Amino acid sequence: MSTPSAPAVVGVIGGGRMGAGIAQSFAAAGSSVTVVESGAQAAAAALDRVATGLQRAAERGRLTEPAEQVLGRVGTVDSVDALPAAADLVVEAVPEDAALKARLLASAERAVSVTTVLASNTSSLSVTELASALTHPGRFLGMHFFNPVPASELVEIVVAPDTGDETVRAALAWTHALGKKDVVVKDSPGFASSRLGVALGLEAIRMVEEGVAEPEAIDDAMSLGYKHPMGPLRLTDLVGLDVRLAIAEHLHAMLGERFAPPRLLRDKVARGELGRKSGQGFYSWQ
Template sequence: MPSAPVVVGVIGGGRMGAGIAQSFAAAGSTVTVAEGNASAAAAARDRIGAGLQRAAERGKLIEPMERILSRVTTVESVEALPATADLVVEAVPEDTALKARLLSAAERAVGVRTVLATNTSSLSVSELASALVHPGRFVGMHFFNPVPASELVEIVVGSQTLPTTVRAALEWTHSLGKKDVVVRDSPGFASSRLGVALGLEAIRMVEEQVAEPEAIDDAMRLGYKHPMGPLRLTDLVGLDVRLAIAEHLHATLGERFAPPRLLREKVARGELGRKSGQGFYPWP
């Protein structure tokens, strides 16, 4: 198996960022997670610890969780990321301006050989690269939720991404025991474009009272062997996240990605899925 990067930075310690940090730390990397303040940094470390605890209970760790967690440090600004980082992965919400600002700050903080990556699920890698001085060492590494258990990383090649950067991203993906798909930068890439199309149509079917959410999900799970249905998956991803991606794809690819009225209404009511306790399903 290829070697994991020795030193990794992760920008953002939410569910995705914490999962990315946990995965690299479990593979032997020293990981620094950058958050915006002390409470957010502490919460990120707690998420990583909880994730490691779950992995330990399932027998998925090859080292004691305490040893893995000892390789994780949290800091309160991007500027505090280690200059020696081999890789920095940005994993903040789907906001182009926010991502570009943090990636630019990270580029100034790290060394000239550091690879920068974005975990975006839909935004243009080439557009984000325009905020960087060295866009050739920037690539999309789209991880999937939950990161430690997922098998896939979607490698997104921007218009200026260098072949050496792509090779490094592939090697690090394989070092985590994950498989890759390599796609050219385009709206929604491959995974989000297809996944959101299915999810939006499932939401329209609920809106039109074609069937209950469970029936729609069972049709795809039992009939097409999907591991879970599109509505339960929407709850896990977050309805607000799905809405943001749909709005981006609607703006770039046209009316077939127009968000359903029901999706907008649920987000407005705060029914965001598992993280809020209610989406298309209740989550106690």
């Protein structure tokens, strides 16, 4: 059985932590990658994130060629309209705003070939609703990468009712070409990973709120007792409390009271305690 190959040309919409990680992963697998970021400063920051990630990967022996050579396959443009028409795959990786994602995906569809696969990195929004913004929803699906993308083993493939079989097969092959494993799920609120992960995280926050235990104790209970690589509160800090709150609010609206965000989570976000990115969450990251 032949080893799957990475797509030759990839577009990534958004060069933040997730987008840069996705770009790095495809470039390291041999793809030519174009990252869409608005403005020279944002584009430079995106490239710097990719360069930093590649340097770390090189230091850990995870690259098969020099980091500078891989970075040479990554470029930036300032508009979705400038995505390469010949792209095999375009992955949208902007914040969890359904209207923003739908608008950018529709623009991307107009910019690329009719054979290009379009994917959203959304962690919780309806892939079916995002597909409704497209003229050809059969070539669209969710490819939910996990943070940090280069080190994470998993890609959650989210299939909407109109997603074509060939689109799914291509996404699976590209996932394997990145050296990652897949889980395939039907489109539903929170998919499999976010739905379970958020449920665990929210209950851990409630336990802190109720004084059951300190964050370190709760995290140790899960990492030592259940062999989770990281406790739910430390993970919440890494994901971002604001991101977790937004996902919880979406799941609360879709699935009911069991996903109601705890007051402690709302209060921390209101105070700007967003986790690692702000320096303070359930832990200090100074």
